[in-house]
Amino acid sequence: xxxxxxxxxxxxxxxxxxxxxxxxxxxxxxxxxxxxxxxxxxxxxxxxxxxxxxxxxxxxxxxxxxxxxxxxxxxxxxxxxxxxxxxxxxxxxxxxxxxxxxxxxxxxxxxxxxxxxxxxxxxxxxxxxxxxxxxxxxxxxxxxxxxxxxxxxxxxxxxxxxxxxxxxxxxxxxxxxxxxxxxxxxxxxxxxxxxxxxxxxxxxxxxxxxxxxxxxxxxxxxxxxxxxxxxxxxxxxxxxxxxxxxxxxxxxxxxxxxxxxxxxxxxxxxxxxx
Amino acid sequence: xxxxxxxxxxxxxxxxxxxxxxxxxxxxxxxxxxxxxxxxxxxxxxxxxxxxxxxxxxxxxxxxxxxxxxxxxxxxxxxxxxxxxxxxxxxxxxxxxxxxxxxxxxxxxxxxxxxxxxxxxxxxxxxxxxxxxxxxxxxxxxxxxxxxxxxxxxxxxxxxxxxxxxxxxxxxxxxxxxxxxxxxxxxxxxxxxxxxxxxxxxxxxxxxxxxxxxxxxxxxxxxxxxxxxxxxxxxxxxxxxxxxxxxxxxxxxxxxxxxxxxxxxxxxxxxxxxxxxxxxxxxxxxxxxxxxxxxxxxxxxxxxxxxxxxxxxxxxxxxxxxxxxxxxxxxxxxxxxxxxxxxxxxxxxxxxxxxxxxxxxxxxxxxxxxxxxxxxxxxxxxxxxxxxxxxxxxxxxxxxxxxxxxxxxxxxxxxxxxxxxxxxxxxxxxx
Ligand SMILES: Cc1cc2nc3c(=O)[nH]c(=O)nc-3n(C[C@@H](O)[C@H](O)[C@H](O)COP(=O)(O)OP(=O)(O)OC[C@H]3O[C@@H](n4cnc5c(N)ncnc54)[C@H](O)[C@@H]3O)c2cc1C
Ligand SMILES: Cc1cc2nc3c(=O)[nH]c(=O)nc-3n(C[C@H](O)[C@H](O)[C@H](O)COP(=O)(O)OP(=O)(O)OC[C@H]3O[C@@H](n4cnc5c(N)ncnc54)[C@H](O)[C@@H]3O)c2cc1C
Numbered sequence: 001x002x003x004x005x006x007x008x009x010x011x012x013x014x015x016x017x018x019x020x021x022x023x024x025x026x027x028x029x030x031x032x033x034x035x036x037x038x039x040x041x042x043x044x045x046x047x048x049x050x051x052x053x054x055x056x057x058x059x060x061x062x063x064x065x066x067x068x069x070x071x072x073x074x075x076x077x078x079x080x081x082x083x084x085x086x087x088x089x090x091x092x093x094x095x096x097x098x099x100x101x102x103x104x105x106x107x108x109x110x111x112x113x114x115x116x117x118x119x120x121x122x123x124x125x126x127x128x129x130x131x132x133x134x135x136x137x138x139x140x141x142x143x144x145x146x147x148x149x150x151x152x153x154x155x156x157x158x159x160x161x162x163x164x165x166x167x168x169x170x171x172x173x174x175x176x177x178x179x180x181x182x183x184x185x186x187x188x189x190x191x192x193x194x195x196x197x198x199x200x201x202x203x204x205x206x207x208x209x210x211x212x213x214x215x216x217x218x219x220x221x222x223x224x225x226x227x228x229x230x231x232x233x234x235x236x237x238x239x240x241x242x243x244x245x246x247x248x249x250x251x252x253x254x255x256x257x258x259x260x261x262x263x264x265x266x267x268x269x270x271x272x273x274x
Numbered sequence: 275x276x277x278x279x280x281x282x283x284x285x286x287x288x289x290x291x292x293x294x295x296x297x298x299x300x301x302x303x304x305x306x307x308x309x310x311x312x313x314x315x316x317x318x319x320x321x322x323x324x325x326x327x328x329x330x331x332x333x334x335x336x337x338x339x340x341x342x343x344x345x346x347x348x349x350x351x352x353x354x355x356x357x358x359x360x361x362x363x364x365x366x367x368x369x370x371x372x373x374x375x376x377x378x379x380x381x382x383x384x385x386x387x388x389x390x391x392x393x394x395x396x397x398x399x400x401x402x403x404x405x406x407x408x409x410x411x412x413x414x415x416x417x418x419x420x421x422x423x424x425x426x427x428x429x430x431x432x433x434x435x436x437x438x439x440x441x442x443x444x445x446x447x448x449x450x451x452x453x454x455x456x457x458x459x460x461x462x463x464x465x466x467x468x469x470x471x472x473x474x475x476x477x478x479x480x481x482x483x484x485x486x487x488x489x490x491x492x493x494x495x496x497x498x499x500x501x502x503x504x505x506x507x508x509x510x511x512x513x514x515x516x517x518x519x520x521x522x523x524x525x526x527x528x529x530x531x532x533x534x535x536x537x538x539x540x541x542x543x544x545x546x547x548x549x550x551x552x553x554x555x556x557x558x559x560x561x562x563x564x565x566x567x568x569x570x571x572x573x574x575x576x577x578x579x580x581x582x583x584x585x586x587x588x589x590x591x592x593x594x595x596x597x598x599x600x601x602x603x604x605x606x607x608x609x610x611x612x613x614x615x616x617x618x619x620x621x622x623x624x625x626x627x628x629x630x631x632x633x634x635x636x637x638x639x640x641x642x643x644x645x646x647x648x649x650x651x652x653x654x655x656x657x658x659x660x661x662x663x664x665x666x667x668x669x670x671x672x673x674x675x676x677x678x679x680x681x682x683x684x685x686x687x688x689x690x691x692x693x694x695x696x697x698x699x700x701x702x703x704x705x
Contacts, residue, residue: 191422192420192421192422193421193422194421194422194423194424195276195399195402195419195421195422195423195424195425195426196276196277196423198399198402198421199277199305199397199399199426202397202398202399203397
């Protein structure tokens with residue numbers, strides 16, 4: 001089975017700084033990493049390949065440096081990687097991103113039919129979780145989100161059984177293939193890559209496609225032009241202030257806490273009272 | 275069958291990257307393994323990069339390397355509690371090509387420097403720890419890593435794994451380090467706007483300044499402190515020998531706080547915003563501590579081989595130069611198809627014949643002389659300060675009388691004979 005995994009290179013939001021004046025992310029302040037959810041998606045694809053045979057192709061849209069994210073996927077065990085990179089893609093929102101990725105998947109599919117498309121649950125920078133379902137809609141295949149387990153892959157009948165996370169439990173569903181799955185982190189542990197993969201990745205040169213390499217592309221739907229989203233305003237969440245650490249043994253801590261609470265008159269004052 | 279390389283380099287610091295680069299340039303198939311997330315991610319250095327040895331690996335590197343500032347002024351401060359004697363040199367010729375030396379931030383420089391090796395064809399693998407050398411019939415034939423299927427083979431393994439070099443130790447090429455042969459350094463990067471740095475240090479544009487600090491900075495123990503200017507940050511650090519730290523019961527970060535609050539230093543760095551705090555060892559055993567450099571199928575370079583000139587704070591340059599010499603020896607060994615200790619021995623002779631061997635030999639007794647004669651630091655630097663203070667204070671005393679008085683106070687503590695002996699001894703180890 002041929003599995004395509006969409007992966008995004010993102011700034012490491014654990015260390016990223018926010019420009020206090022413009023409230024935009026200062027991308028230069030954080031190293032670029034493979035979106036963590038996407039690493040789990042690649043790991044899952046590699047495991048499926050090991051069980052059922054086949055091939056894993058990763059696909060990313062981004063600047064030329066994003067080849068690093070693809071190499072990381074080869075470390076995890078992906079067979080091939082394609083980067084679509086062109087100024088025409090720049091400034092894409094989720095609508096334009098899913099369009100460009102779909103066009104690339106169509107081209108990959110022409111060479112080798114695809115049984116599954118995997119995406120991360122969401123990207124840690126953009127955080128919308130829209131790109132996966134967007135691709136599925138355009139490809140006219142079922143989107144299945146929040147996947148925590150892929151079971152009973154039946155290649156003959158083109159069927160797959162999926163366990164997905166829902167509000168207060170999980171749901172087991174069956175789908176035809178090809179379909180598109182977006183995965184949660186619980187789906188697996190990303191294994192420590194073996195040395196031969198590391199060497200292969202160090203040597204690997206991903207295929208890079210520009211717009212000209214894709215077929216039947218409507219340029220109006222790409223990049224900034226194809227992006228109706230407007231980000232109105234951004235601001236960091238307000239920091240809570242005035243927290244106090246109460247120290248001492250349990251008894252004196254409780255005593256101090258109780259008297260502190262009692263002093264907060266607004267907690268007790270009746271409506272209209274003092 | 276696992277893949278075989280001509281050369282495996284362990285560690286992608288300045289030494290390893292230089293060695294890998296030169297090997298690859300000569301057509302060898304090279305693998306470089308680094309445990310950090312990327313080269314430089316774990317590396318610490320005050321920050322002076324020397325032009326000569328860097329240029330021999332990457333010509334005109336300053337045109338593209340991530341350097342902070344070219345150094346146009348070198349200052350030396352001899353500190354007392356509330357005074358200092360300062361010396362230095364500033365030259366505009368150092369502000370132009372080909373420059374003299376540079377300040378760098380290692381996290382950025384190492385990454386770039388290793389990338390240059392990759393461009394020559396080196397395969398770089400990060401986030402991988404080499405756990406041991408694989409030996410067969412008394413020969414090193416490869417490395418074992420912490421990854422699954424982690425064994426890899428090569429004709430020669432180069433150990434560029436830094437000051438602790440567990441690998442050289444486990445091969446028995448190195449003895450455990452003595453406390454007086456290793457310095458523990460703490461340093462901090464303080465962010466500061468460029469304009470403020472330039473005002474405080476009297477610099478223009480992108481000119482840089484380096485300050486080496488002796489005396490009260492290390493509370494009388496053998497060691498030094500430094501202040502280096504980056505583009506928009508300052509590196510401040512201090513280190514003393516481990517034995518000194520144990521003797522004075524002082525912790526490295528306490529010493530750094532002391533230095534930062536010293537009245538002679540504080541005005542330069544106050545209100546700098548702490549960006550990073552780092553601590554690292556420096557091998558300072560010098561000539562007498564150089565380990566066995568060559569074995570069957572294995573070479574030791576850079577800090578792993580203790581190749582550091584502590585007095586001049588030269589380490590990265592010796593690491594690069596030793597890396598290059600190792601590469602040249604490997605190329606020769608490849609031609610002769612002899613990777614035995616004998617076949618690789620030209621590396622050992624090159625080291626001892628080069629500036630590395632010569633310089634380390636010149637200063638070989640220095641650490642021990644200072645360790646055993648604390649008066650150099652405890653008495654003479656304060657004396658110099660008192661002498662300067664007396665000489666420059668205008669109080670109506672004729673200069674002749676002042677000199678006599680200074681001479682008298684100089685010899686008061688140890689007597690004339692003691693002082694002459696000290697000066698002779700100091701001259702002998704530094705000459
Ligand atoms: C706060 C904010 C500000 C924004 N600012 C702008 C702006 O100024 N201008 C503008 O045009 N757009 C803007 N965008 C939209 C745009 O940058 C999206 O972030 C981007 O199109 C992908 O969406 P996402 O990051 O939410 O991915 P998600 O939909 O969360 O990603 C889900 C999965 O889709 C896949 N995926 C996502 N992106 C890629 C990719 N590039 N390559 C391969 N696979 C991928 C991965 O598998 C990923 O795990 C903004 C979005 C947000 C939330
Ligand atoms: C505070 C301080 C200030 C200094 N100032 C200066 C200065 O101003 N100028 C100067 O020239 N020198 C200076 N030095 C010395 C200089 O930093 C070193 O001499 C130089 O870094 C040595 O280079 P190296 O390549 O031999 O080792 P390192 O730079 O230490 O590199 C060793 C590399 O090996 C990796 N490694 C280690 N073990 C393993 C393993 N088992 N598997 C895989 N990888 C491994 C490490 O992660 C590291 O990247 C200073 C040192 C310190 C501590």
